[in-house]
Amino acid sequence: MLNIILFGPPGSGKGTQSDLIVEKYKLKHLSTGDILRDEIKKESELGKIAETYITQGNLVPDKMIIDILLNKIDNDQNDYNGIILDGFPRTLVQAEALEEILNKHNKKISVLIEINIDDEALIERVLTRGKTSGRADDNIETMKKRLNIYKTQSTPACEFYKKLNKYAAIDGLGTIDEVFGRISTIIDSKL
Numbered sequence: 001m002l003n004i005i006l007f008g009p010p011g012s013g014k015g016t017q018s019d020l021i022v023e024k025y026k027l028k029h030l031s032t033g034d035i036l037r038d039e040i041k042k043e044s045e046l047g048k049i050a051e052t053y054i055t056q057g058n059l060v061p062d063k064m065i066i067d068i069l070l071n072k073i074d075n076d077q078n079d080y081n082g083i084i085l086d087g088f089p090r091t092l093v094q095a096e097a098l099e100e101i102l103n104k105h106n107k108k109i110s111v112l113i114e115i116n117i118d119d120e121a122l123i124e125r126v127l128t129r130g131k132t133s134g135r136a137d138d139n140i141e142t143m144k145k146r147l148n149i150y151k152t153q154s155t156p157a158c159e160f161y162k163k164l165n166k167y168a169a170i171d172g173l174g175t176i177d178e179v180f181g182r183i184s185t186i187i188d189s190k191l
């Protein structure tokens, strides 16, 4: 089983690279951001609550997101070679909860891959996407907040996997294929 965490700041290419990883390695893609946006579109109770956090660039409360993940991981995954987690965990509490959930299922994380990229490039990407994405958080004010939250609240989740010796980092600048090549090298070393 290959269970991979794709970690990185907003706009670093987690979603883009996840699609390529899913295709090549036949993993199940779990993006908490996509799940929340679906709930917002459906106008569910969960979606209504999530929207207030997302539009402000804040993280949704840990308990809410952990419950969502628990439900997804509990579902049958026999058709897949593993999972790719995109946007989860992004706090230390979430990382600890994930370990517990996976242990319960006799599964483990193979590696956390951090995509490193400078703020200037991230802001440019997200503002460009914002012209067509319709995402309420793709604007300069919210983006600055998201970057700040990444550095303060999400970095501890990354440190957690460094301590477990399950951490790798790549340079996220370059073409989509170049970045994918770097990610593939790491994944191949875990096969």
Ligand code: AP5
Pocket: 008, 009, 010, 011, 012, 013, 014, 015, 016, 017, 032, 033, 034, 036, 053, 054, 057, 058, 059, 060, 061, 062, 065, 086, 087, 088, 089, 090, 094, 125, 126, 128, 129, 137, 146, 172, 173, 174, 175, 176, 177, 179
């Ligand atoms: P989420 O949806 O996870 O957003 P994010 O982490 O801010 O990241 P993005 O989706 O904006 O970027 P990405 O890294 O996927 O990059 P992409 O491939 O799209 O979370 C949104 C919100 O939901 C959070 O702020 C929070 O409120 C909530 N949330 C989600 N998970 C949560 C959790 N676990 N706990 C609490 N709250 C949570 O690429 C970006 C752009 O760049 C695209 O236009 C793409 O085409 C382009 N691009 C990609 N690669 C390249 C390249 N190599 N060169 C040039 N352009 C590129």
Ligand code: MG
Pocket: 014, 015, 016, 031, 033
């Ligand atoms: Mg994304």
